Amino acid sequence: MTTLLPLPFFLGASAARAAQVCELNGQSVSPSNGSTTAGKTGLMRCKDTASGEIQREQQVQNGVFMGLVRFYEKGKLAREHSLNAKGNIQGRAREFSPTGQVLREAVYDDGQERGLVRSFYPGGQLRRATFYTGTGKDRAFVEFTERGQMAMLRCGETPVLAPVADDARLCGFVGGSSQVELFDARGTLRSRVSYASGKRVRSQEFYDNGKPSTLDETAGNRRTERSFSSEGIKRRETEWLLVERTAVRQREQEFSEKGVLVRDQRWTPAGDPIRDDSFHLNGQPRSRSVYSGAGSARMVEVTEFYDSGQRAASGRYLAPGRGRQVPVGTHQRFDEKGTLIAESSFDAQGRVTRERAWNESGELQRDDEVFEDGSRKAFTQ
Incomplete structure (x- = not known):
């Protein structure tokens, strides 16, 4: 079974099929006509018919598209990966900027991303690192701004983001609960998050003026959410009972613009x-x-x-x-x-x-x- 390529590679492959001529070992071939490549081995090269610029290079082994694949844009290498005998991506896959800077780097196992997948800003700074288990689902990730400040973090059940991030410490697996500060692209503090053994136990979001907008805390089987106005006045507070994989609302209070209690609701543990x-x-x-x-x-x-x-x-x-x-x-x-x-x-x-x-x-x-x-x-x- 052939696995669909991830979106960036899939789009690149579509673009590479537009108006091109291909040759293998000096002979004209067509990637869409298997009879032209049957039994052949070598590196197929495809060029744009109008400009003559190379658009694609792909290894063929005994008539099977297997091995290295490269896509070019305006003569510059844009993407490269390798295919196994089933046509699925195997091993390292990379994307590049027009200057040759790596923009994305991943390792595949039979079409599934595995381990750390990295993406980068055009200047080379790390943008995001995501850990995949091989099931197609991400387990944990960290994002950074172009300034190098942490922008987002999601912890896994165990530390998996090293060496790009010390999630053993950031996620509270060692040294007790952590405190992580997250920033936006302008360098403004957006949130403070605390983790204990990979579980988020406290998060606080901020307005542009530095006042808190929300506060979310978990203690034992209780979770409390609070929201505030841009002046820092509490407008709502909700308490939840955590039961297995769900949460049951237990109490909710609403406050006026001046912080006066205007409504107070309560529920049983059954909701x-x-x-x-x-x-x-x-x-x-x-x-x-x-x-x-x-x-x-x-x-x-x-x-x-x-x-x-x-x-x-x-x-x-x-x-x-x-x-x-x-x-x-x-x-x-x-x-x-x-x-x-x-x-x-x-x-x-x-x-x-x-x-x-x-x-x-x-x-x-x-x-x-x-x-x-x-x-x-x-x-x-």
């Missing part, structure tokens, strides 16, 4: 909501939702408040899941003095069956029976 509180900017409660029960019988008691702290409304809902809520029982509304002013009764299907209203003196103004079609009449005992 079911327990409580949801919101607040006015003056610190008084805005609403409170308290959950109880389980499954189809799960309920939530909701209470709303004026900014004075006085209760404004209350009622119960069936909350069987997926955010669905069905009003049940009696729901009440109050004025700012705490006087009952309205009341609605609901059946088990969430349909309103009775509505009552009082004036501020507590005198009953309306008492209606409500029917399924929305019509109503004065309630009678």
Whole structure:
């Protein structure tokens, strides 16, 4: 089975097939016509028909394209690699700039990248090093800016990036947890990351002004995420419970532009909501939702408040899941003095069956029976 070449080589091969003439041992051949190369051995050379510039060199062994392959652009070597008998890349493969500087270097095993794959800036500085296990998946990598500062890092299960990076130390495999600083192309600090035994335990991102934008910390089976405004004020904090390969949200708090708590939500270890509180900017409660029960019988008691702290409304809902809520029982509304002013009764299907209203003196103004079609009449005992 022939493995597709990595994108850079594949594109180069496509470009090399455009309008060219090829020869092998002084004889005209066509790479797309196997009969012209059958049984032959040597180095096939292909040139552009218009300019005469060499575009491709490829070894042929007894009619099989096997061995060294080189692609040229405007007469300059651009890519080179070797093919095995199955047509897959084997051994070292490189890409070059027009000045001859190596831009990418990798080692292949039967078409799969293996070990450290390096890419470079045109000036020769290391740009990225990625470690491949031979399964086609990268295991760890490190990236650098053109200034030579580290820009990105992902650790593996064991140190694998030496000698281009000391990931034994950077990833916290030796000497305790690490602290790594990452920069952008301008030399601005973008994040600080800490690792312990290859696992990220803390990361902090920064705005252009140096203020923190996010903070992510892990301790044991708990993970905490925080986000901040560009002024450094905390706007959100989320706590997660780490369970096997997933994370279950346990608590989430939201804050105003001035850092005042405006919402506080909590969940069970299974991910079911327990409580949801919101607040006015003056610190008084805005609403409170308290959950109880389980499954189809799960309920939530909701209470709303004026900014004075006085209760404004209350009622119960069936909350069987997926955010669905069905009003049940009696729901009440109050004025700012705490006087009952309205009341609605609901059946088990969430349909309103009775509505009552009082004036501020507590005198009953309306008492209606409500029917399924929305019509109503004065309630009678």
